[in-house]
Amino acid sequence: MTIRGVLLQVCILAALAGMIIPGGAAAETVRIPLHQLAPARSVDLKCISAEHILQIPIPARWEVKRAVLSFEYVNSTGLLAGASRMAVRLNRTPVAQISLNPQAPEGAVKLVIPGTSFKAGYNDLAFAVAQHYTMDCEQPCAPDLWTTLKLDQAVLEVEFALKPVPLKLSSVGEYLFDPRISPAGAVNLVLENRQADLVSVAGLVTSGIARRFDYRSVRFSTADELQPGRDNVIVGSRKFVEAYLAARGVTPPKIDGPFLKLLHLPLPGAGAGTVDPTRGLLVVSGATINQLRLAAATLAIISPSFPNSDELTATEFKLADIPMHGGKLTVTYDKKYTFKDMNFSTVTLKGFNANAREIAFRLPADVLIKPNLYVDLSLHYAYGAALGPGSVINILLNGKHVRAIPLDNVKGDLIEGYKLRIPTYLFRPGDNYLRIDTAMIPQNNKSCENMLIENLFVTIFENSTLVFPQLPHFAELPNLELFMLNGFPFTRWPDGKGSLFYLTGNDPATVNAALNLAGMISQKNGYPLFGAQYTYTDPKRFDGELIIVGALAAVPETYRQQAPLKLAAESTVPYSFTRNWSSEDTVAVSRQISTLKPGMGALMEFLSPYSEGRTVVLMTAATPNDLEAMSAALTESSVQAASKGDLALVELEAPDFRTTALLVGKKYIAGRSGEVSAIKRYLYYYPWLYYLAMALVIVAMSLLLFHLLKRYRKRRLKGASAASDS
Known part of the structure; x- marks a missing residue:
């Protein structure tokens, strides 16, 4: 064979490989701004030594080729040239050293880091400085010893290729739906139809998937065809799934009961058997709607360790008793938690500027903070010898100092x-x-000769404990801030029990919006919505928590009139024009002929027209497409942080999503069960009624006591008179 013939065969084989494994050879690049990984947009590194560590997320499905780190810094002009430098380390391995020059105090660095330096999981990227201002004796933390990292101008560009998806269902929990995926997750669902029962199953699928993405934004879509470039899920009956897969050149699996299977993603229009091995297709099927629901519930709880096969048939699903007010990182009362229980392992903090450690936890969204109660902290720790006066452990809560524990034993x-x-x-x-x-x-910090720093350590032990007192559940609503926190009040029961999604239309955009909202709620609370229901019919007289998703024109008048922003033929629009010391807006109300135009969405929370203490959340926009864009905007952290009060108006222009929040509607309260009697409600809003009632009780008791004493005195005088007559 000639050389030309050999080259031609090689080219043909390469083209075929590119068709069979699209994207397998082509690398992708993602930009990770470092300030999104840190709590601040800049960091000061002080004293003779300091270190700042960021955790870089690398998904298991990435094969990192290389990364480019770009950052800027400013150092003190008082540093000593030649003796002050910065080291950049990845997973404790130095990747660069930068001299800190007082003559050129501003610097920009661009580093190329080989892909082999990264590992799947969280990678420690450390910026460490050694700083001096003299070769003689120096103060360890002199004011001139500082370097500032400009994290808001720092970017890590990661070039990677996707690995093939392992065909085992356990990879659902650690590979496909991974919170380390940047910049966001994207999943497409192919539904047999958009009937309410099947949308309910799809809602359970999306809530189970979104929960696995943890804090990472994830967006869902529905389509009649598989979408390349993302993971897909097909949800439907056995007959539908078998016909759908066969039409795309995939041998249908044997479906006998509630069924799950993981496949490589078939490529539409690319020929039978052509797949993208870097993307997954999950099959959720069954003979009946109950079997479909069982399969979806099983998908929501699959662990990363089992099963290691590509398919399963579920036979039963049992859920342990769910405590009210549970959820991700939520503490319960009168229970002793060790630090280990709260994901804090024994740690040793070393040096002048040891990196602080944090314990994150949640109190229930409707907790009523009462005065004169205390959380008991029992701290177990050890510290080194020869620490100088002023050495302390600082305890901070939510950024506020609450105690400094002196380390005053020189031994x-x-x-x-x-x-x-x-x-x-x-x-x-x-x-x-x-x-x-x-x-x-x-x-001894005055002498250069015997200044020891290896003894500067504090070890915090994981058997330290926290105990929370009993606190009541009593929330003042409406409060979109609590809704954005963990979906409250719809997650009072973590599985969404007693909650109903009312979709005003069955078009794809409205369904997508509802699925995105369900996913966001599950992601916030860390629990699939096993108990939530879906309907296309106005649930009149519904005695529960209600979420309405629909274009404005399709929302029934009952809810539009109850909402804080009353959009009708003649709209009632609130405007905030000043704010008092209690951070409450002074609101003026205008009646006008106007409506919600395309390009804006609204999220509103208000009292249910059907039941005291129950809540309605309405997500609406001018068109179904804007409604879907609104649901996507609500997955952005900036929009979630700005949504407060009972009305949030969001401009749907990415990436800004300008949000205006107001509190204009009437307040109401929700207790432990979410139901509050009219008497309790009036006493809450009109506390003078309580004092009036107490005064009336006291007056009544005084009159009764006076009457009894008068009768007693009368009998006594009558008895004394009878005795004297005898």
Whole structure:
């Protein structure tokens, strides 16, 4: 064979390989702004040594080719040239050293990091400095010893190729739907139809998938055809799935009962047997709607360890008793938690500027913080010898200092059960952060010869404990901030029990919007919505929590009139024009002929017209497409943070999504069960009625006592008179 013939065969084989494995050879690039991984847009590195660590997420399905790190910094002009430098380390391995020059204090760095330096999971990217201002004796933390990292201008560009998807269902939990995927997750669903029963199954599928993405934004879509470039899920009956796969050149699996299977993604129009092995296709099927629901529930709970096969048939699904007010990282009352229980392992903090450690946890969204109660912290720790005066452990709660524990034994010490009582008013409903920081200096810090720093350490032990007191559940609504926190009140029961999604249309955009909203709620609370229901029919007289998803024109008048923004032929529009010291808006109301135009979406929360203490959340926009865009905007952290009060108006122009929030509607309360009697409601809003009732009771009791004493005195006088007559 001639050389030309050999080359021609090689080219043909390469073209065929490119058709069979699209994207397998082509690398993709993702930009990760470093300030999105850190709590601040800049970081100061102080003293003679300091370090700042960021965790870089690398999904298991990425094969990293290389990465380019770009960042800028400013250092003090008081540093000593030649003796001050910065080291950049990845997973404790140095990848670069930069001299800190006082003559050129601003610098820009661009580093190429080989792909072999990364591992699947979270990678520690550390910026460490060694800083001096003299070769003689120096103060360890002199004011001139500083370098500032400009994290808001720092970017890590990662070039990667996707690995083939392992055909085992256990990879659903650790490979396909991975919170380390950047910049966001995307999943497409192919539904047999858009009837309410099947949409309910799809909602369970999306809530189970979204939960696995944790904090990472994920968006769902529905389509009649498989979408290349993303993972897909097909949801339908056995007959539908078999015909659908056969039409795309895939041998249909044997479906006998509630069924799950993982395949490589077939490529539409590319010929029978042509697949993309880097993308997955999940099959959720069954002979009946109940079997479909069982298969979807099983998918929602599959663990990363089992099964290691590509298919399964479920026969039963049992859910353990679900505590009310549960969910991701949520604590319960009168229970002793060890730090280990709260994902805090024993750690040693070393040096002048040791990296602080945090414990993240949640209080229920509707907790009522009462005064004169305390959270008991019992801290077990050890520290080194020869620490100087002023060495302390700092305890911070939600960024506020609550205690400094002195490290005042020059011989070092091991302390078991250091008691600290933290007032409950320092906590808040939802996310809380307990931060443990240190400030350590050597005892002999005036002499250069014997300045020891290896003894500067504090070890915090994982058997330290926290105990939370009993607190009541009593929330003032409407409050979209609580809804964005964990879906409250729809997640009062973590599985969404007693909640109903009312879709005003069955078009693809409205269904997509509802699935995105269900996914966001599950992601926030960390629990699939096993108990939520879906309907296309106006649920009149519904006694539960209601989520309405629909274009404005399709929303029934009952709800539009109850909403804080009343959009009708003659709209009632609230405007905020000033704010008082209690951060409450002064609102003016305008009646006008106007409506919601394309390009804007609204999220509203208000009291159910059917039941006291129950809530309606309405997500609406001018058109179904805008409604879907609104649901996508709600997955953005900036929109979630800005959504407060009972009305959030979102401009749907990415990436800004400008959001305006107001509190204009009437307040109401929700208790432990979500139902509040009219008497309790009036006493909450009109506390003077309580004091009036108490005054009336006191007056009535006084009159009764006066009457009884008068009768007693009368009988006594009558008895004395009778005795004197005799």
